[in-house]
Amino acid sequence: MYDPKPEHKFTFGLWTVGNPGGDPFGYATRRALSPVEIVHLLAEVGAWGVNFHDNDLVPIDATPAERDQIVKDFKQALDETGLVVPMATTNLFRDPVFRDGAFTANDPAVRAYALQKTMCAIDLGVELGAKVYVFWGGREGTETDASKNPLDAGKRFRDALNYLCNYVKDQGYELKFALEAKPNEPRSDIYLPTTGAMLGFIETLDYPEMIGVNPEVAHEHMAGLNFMHAVAQAWDAGKLFHIDLNDQKFGRYDQDFRFGAEMIKQAFYLVKFLEDVGYEGSRHFDAHAYRTADYDDVKEFARGCMRTYLILKEKAQRFNADGEIQALLSDINADDGTYGFLDAGYSAQSAQQLRDINFDRQQLTSKKLPYERLDQLTVELLLGVR
Ligand code: GLT
Ligand code: MN
Ligand code: MN
Numbered sequence: 001m002y003d004p005k006p007e008h009k010f011t012f013g014l015w016t017v018g019n020p021g022g023d024p025f026g027y028a029t030r031r032a033l034s035p036v037e038i039v040h041l042l043a044e045v046g047a048w049g050v051n052f053h054d055n056d057l058v059p060i061d062a063t064p065a066e067r068d069q070i071v072k073d074f075k076q077a078l079d080e081t082g083l084v085v086p087m088a089t090t091n092l093f094r095d096p097v098f099r100d101g102a103f104t105a106n107d108p109a110v111r112a113y114a115l116q117k118t119m120c121a122i123d124l125g126v127e128l129g130a131k132v133y134v135f136w137g138g139r140e141g142t143e144t145d146a147s148k149n150p151l152d153a154g155k156r157f158r159d160a161l162n163y164l165c166n167y168v169k170d171q172g173y174e175l176k177f178a179l180e181a182k183p184n185e186p187r188s189d190i191y192l193p194t195t196g197a198m199l200g201f202i203e204t205l206d207y208p209e210m211i212g213v214n215p216e217v218a219h220e221h222m223a224g225l226n227f228m229h230a231v232a233q234a235w236d237a238g239k240l241f242h243i244d245l246n247d248q249k250f251g252r253y254d255q256d257f258r259f260g261a262e263m264i265k266q267a268f269y270l271v272k273f274l275e276d277v278g279y280e281g282s283r284h285f286d287a288h289a290y291r292t293a294d295y296d297d298v299k300e301f302a303r304g305c306m307r308t309y310l311i312l313k314e315k316a317q318r319f320n321a322d323g324e325i326q327a328l329l330s331d332i333n334a335d336d337g338t339y340g341f342l343d344a345g346y347s348a349q350s351a352q353q354l355r356d357i358n359f360d361r362q363q364l365t366s367k368k369l370p371y372e373r374l375d376q377l378t379v380e381l382l383l384g385v386r
Helices: 035-045 064-081 108-127 150-171 195-202 217-222 227-236 264-277 295-321 323-332 348-355 361-365 371-382
Strands: 010-013 049-053 087-089 132-136 176-180 211-213 283-285
Touching (some): 010 295, 035 049, 035 064, 087 108, 150 176, 176 195, 195 227, 217 227, 217 264, 264 295, 295 371, 323 371
Parallel strands (some): 010 049, 010 283, 049 087, 087 132, 176 211
């Protein structure tokens, strides 16, 4: 019942299960797997798809002949396993050339190189079937604001995205962009730090219809924000093109833990939201296993992400079918239609009608809002005693 199936659209990046466990203070603890090995590992645990950065697949200094061989082997692994590639992205943060950012770097040559690298990476992604292209601007920020004017940075980022939209149109690719926010790390501050900031920025671009967001649990949690609320805003704007599922404690570095590992209640409301609204995109786990894990444990990590999602999906169905919970919700939301005249929006007549009402604040305040009861029932449902 909690086994992953293709219709669940569970995906992992090559860099997630392939993460060898290095961190800023310690070397890798696991052997690096080849992309082909990672595809087979993902197939074994039951994933539907695999995503990648250009350089997860093709090393940055590969020759054209090496590139072709790597892509051929990767395609063969996809054919053998049935895995698909729904999303691709560019690595614009690993190489030292991006030490001052990519699209927002002060050096115009670095900005031009970032554009060229992204065009090639888009070609690669499309060749392998990607329909969504993620932009995570990990280095698009500063340590010192003496170095860069944020207005210049915003204009450069905007110009780059406009340029790349035109490239995609010119090639006739069927590809949408998804912008991923993160408040800091690896830069001290990263521009457009939240999903909400990205949503505002998109409306300033030349082709806003081509561009949505890729919110990540960990990144909003770093900023201490309610992830589900950010996702809801993106959904409401028609901009939820992709999602990065993982987990972490508030206010920490980008922990990228297994989905549901830390904040199970938030994870529940998120899954409930995605399932209730009928989100149809990938459920992408942008997470990695603890540094202590070996590859058996990495598989447990990957299975755990998917299994927790499916358990929470079942809990959401139970929540929606729970008589007591639903009765409380319908009491809380009761509406006898008295104020229905406001539903049609403003008119001079409705404004007059509204003015004429004598509101009894005491009576309004005495209405029961049994949210303690509701929350406890939810907790009991999650704890498995309901
Ligand atoms: C990196 C980052 C992620 C992004 C990936 C896509 S790379 O692991 O921490 O959140 O989604 O560029
Ligand atoms: Mn991410
Ligand atoms: Mn992250």
